[in-house]
Amino acid sequence: MSDFKQIIAKRKRQDFIFNVLGIICTLVGIVTLGALLVDLLMDGAARLDWTFLTSFPSRFAERAGILSSWVGTLLIMIVTAFTAVPLGVAAGVYLEEYARKNWLTNLIEINIANLAGVPSIIYGLMALGLLVYKFRLGQSVLTGGLTLAFLILPIVIVATREALRTIPQGIRESAYALGSTKWQVVRHHLLPYSIGGTLTGIIIALSRAIGETAPLITIGALTFIAFLPAPPVQQYPPFISFDWLWSPFSVLPIQMFNWVSRPDQDFVVNAAGAGLVLIVVTLSLNAIAIVIRYRVRKRIKW
């Protein structure tokens, strides 16, 4: 009998040790993130004010602001979203519902997952050769947006497929049994039911794209811009302008990098401020994704 007690005691000890180790590992991650945030806050919070957000960069640290950077980030994100979302969702739906399951589609599935892991600078190189030189799109917002769209396309495709996979087969069979065509099943059932998971995946992909620096530097994003692209809405006909697509641009991470590299300490404070803005935007996007996922899970439980 006492053998049992010893063995049990030993296993309980191991259990406890692993419990503690797990907590330590979790804390390492959380504490690091927390320290990062606190450091940024301490350095940059003072700098955040309305003029910072509405001024162009400047040689003088006190006057430098992130206006052109965050406008550039916003415009790039718009192009990325409008490109990657329709393409990615459509490709995900096709691969999951329409394509036959054979060695070719298996190969495609493996390669899409691989593409998600390709270093982002490779996408920059590809975009430089293809978009900037071959297609002559120039070093513009359009090129930057398309580059990031390529980057996050695999993530959107995988997120769409995973969301579609959670729909039970019985729902599909019921819809078909009532006499639907495949498109009707996709449009009236599969897309509406999977929108929560797909949207969550899209937002996470976009929040990754927001912080990408290397591919944009490669295609020629500038670091000092003292003007804004032409506004998309104009007073005079034709009222909608796409000139902003062809405009040179800068983005927040690049601006941060540029400032941090300078010897002047005040610029480092600016960089911290810009970093705070970036983190707040990223965390907000992720928070929206979490809220969406929570609301959808409450509504639809398979």
Add this chain to the structure above:
Amino acid sequence: MTSTNDERGPAVRLRVQAVVEERADSEIAPKAEVSGLNFFYGRLQALKDINLTFPANQVGAVIGPSGCGKSTLLRCFNRIHDLYPETRYEGKIILYPSGINLIGPETDPLEMRMRMSMVFQKPNAFPKSVFENVAFGLRLRGVKGKELEEQVEQSLRLAALWDEVKDRLKQSAYTLSGGQQQRLCIARALATDPEMLLFDEPTSALDPIATAKIEDLIFELKSKVTVIIVTHNMQQAARVSDYTAFMYLGELIEVCPTKQMFENPTNKLTEDYITGHFG
């Protein structure tokens, strides 16, 4: 009734004439006639030379142990197998009175699915409102507006669910209990005015009270529609059906009126299954 030997051998053919002779009452016309049906999942033959007639406006039960092919047979009727790769039909299923071969290569599976309705084992109501669940099949057929509302109400009444849901038509179908959801699926299946109703073990996931309600419902529905019910519950087949077919390992062993099957089966294998010697 053609006599059979005791061994499992070639499939038994039910002759409609014989059924008519045994039932002194109404004229029974055939609704669907299965002849020489073989079905393959890839290289695996799941159904072997099935010959069977389903009379109109009757409830036909298909029983047998797991893996005998009863669900496979049922799913041939609305061509659900076509959704999956490497499935192959041989033989004929003739639908009366139109004379269409359900599994012929020239028939459109979509059209067949619009003539049949199926209720599955797990109540899989759509995560939409109660109204939209029933309305979906109707919308596919272009029904709109007031007519749509009336037909939805009629289907819910037919499924004995109207009184329970009339105040919550706009609520999600998932707020209903399991039994209610299954009756909702039946209402959804009825809304499209099908020629045949195919039930694939409809009550195996439900409690006895819900099961009893659905069995009553099936009994009432047969005056409007021909019903085929696949069940692994022999007592249910005895309660609900007019005639029963017993299948084993992809072959049809015996088919006859329910009373006869459970009291006096001809085939030894049937008798062994009914009495519980295997299953």
